[in-house]
Amino acid sequence: MKYTEIMVRYGELSTKGKNRKDFIGRLAGNVTKVLREFPQVEIHPRHDRMHIVLNDAPFEEVDQRLKKVFGIQTYSPTIKVEKTLAEIEKTALALMKETFKKGMTFKVNTKRSDHQFLYDTNELNKMVGDYLFSHMDDLKVEMxxxxxxxxxEVRKDAVYISNQLLHGAGGMPVGTGGRAVMMLSGGIDSPVASYLALKRGVDIDMVHFYSPPYTTEKALNKAKELTGILANYAGKINFIAVPFAEIQETIKEKIPEGYLMTVQRRFMLQLADKIRAKRRGLAIFNGESVGQVASQTLESMAAINDVTTTPVIRPVATMDKTEIIKLAEEIGTFDLSIQPFEDCCTIFAPPRPKTKPKIEKAREFENRLDVDGLIERALAGIQVTSIYPNDKFLADKAEEDASLL
Incomplete structure (x- = not known):
């Protein structure tokens, strides 16, 4: 069947009271961004639901993008028909024949906002049901x-018919939860944390630290491409690349081995916080999971967090690795995350980092350095890239093979 529009039902927006209008407007904007490849599509946000008029845009392709938009609870592809019994019956039959399989049960559910229509809901339920029974075999009603x-749905302008109820991504529209920065590495955890932040409506800018020549351009592009996958859930994400080599070299030279990792992470957090302030964010997100590595013990987190009073939110803090991997596979970031391009978190990694660093010691060692100068020079070198859904930055294997010929 050729669907004419999609009827979108809101999720948690129904609980938002006076803010409902703003939330619906934000959702409409996000839908517009993810469907930008289909300029013919019309989006009509209304109080109770959103109508997406396809205007010959392919439903299958629109569906792939729409199912990742946070703030949508369910949606249905529908067909708009004239307000005559013959058109309703003909379309209902075609839809049923396309989706019905032997052994299935069904029911007809009519809603009528146009109370001047010739038939009421019970009459229309019965007449359409009888028509289907007379033209199809093996039907069985289950109420x-x-x-x-x-x-x-009988409305003033037309009748709308559907028989699919598709589930959306749920959550809140991105942007309704405020702005923040996400500390994105190239690993498994931080993309999952990013997804969970987006699901709660937080509009995130990605902050990624890179250290050429110790890290490669492929490592940087891997992080950008991970952002492209996550942009499916946001429409667009700003990627902020922060040069970190000078800071790491300086720490390596002047800080005792056991505190290398702690002081390095303190610098990362200070840089993320300054970027957040400049971009008017309210919080910092990261992918830390309690106890997973040396820098993620509670003692380490306390020593690192010491550099800021900004809220640092860790969406995967209490998840184990198996749970994080499962979600990474579901959102499509896992295969890219495990590609072996070293990021700056793994270079200069000490063999025996402190798992219970002291805040006073971390401050003492850090004060040996020109903290302000190092941070100022790193901030002067940042590069910001706007990344859209599925933007590619890594050459695929076929392209790499061709370049070697």
Whole structure:
């Protein structure tokens, strides 16, 4: 069937009271961004639901993008027909024949906002049901838990018919939860933390530290491409690359081995906080999971957090690695995350880092350095890239093979 529009139902927005209008407006903007490849599509946000008029845009392709937009609870592809019984019956039959399989149960569910329409809901339910029984075999009605619900909505302008209820991503529209920065590495955890932040409506800028010549351009592009996957859930994400080599070289030269990692992470957090302030963010997110590595013990977190009073939010803090990997696979970041391009978190890694560093010691060692100068020079070298859904930065294997010929 050729669907004419998509009817979108809101999720948690129904609980937002006076802010509902703003939330719906933000959702409409996010939908517009993810469907920018289809300029013919019209988006009409209304109080109770959103109508997306396809205007011949392919539903299958629109569906792939729409299912990743946070703030959508469910949606249905629908067909708009004239307000005649013959058109309703003909379209209902075509939809049922396309989706019905032997052994399924169904029911007809009519809603009527146009009370001047010739038939009321019960009459239309019965007439359409009888028509389907007379033109199809093996039909069985089930009123409580049917496999298929044929939905008929009679409105002032037309009748809308659907028989699919597709589940959206849920959560809150990105942007309704405020702005923040995300400390994105090239690993498994921080992309999952990014996804969870976006799901709660937080509009995040990615902050990624890179250290040429110790890290390669491929490592940087890997982080950008991870951002491209996550942009499916946001429409667009700003990627902020922060040069970190000078800071790491200086720490390596002047800080005792056991505190290399602690002081390095303190610098990262200070830089992330200054970028957050400049971009008017309210919090810092990262991918830390309690006890997973030396820098993620509670003692280490306390010693690192000492450099800021800004809220540092860790969405995967209490998840184990298996849970994080499962979610990474579901959102499509896992295969890219495990590609072996070293990032700056792994270079200069000490063999025996302190797992219970002292805040006073960390401050003492850090004060040996020109902290302000190092941070100022790193901030002067940042590069900001706007990244859209599925933007590619790594050459695929075929392209790499061709370049070697």
């Amino acid at each position: 409580k838990h049917p496999d298929i619900v044929l939905r008929i």
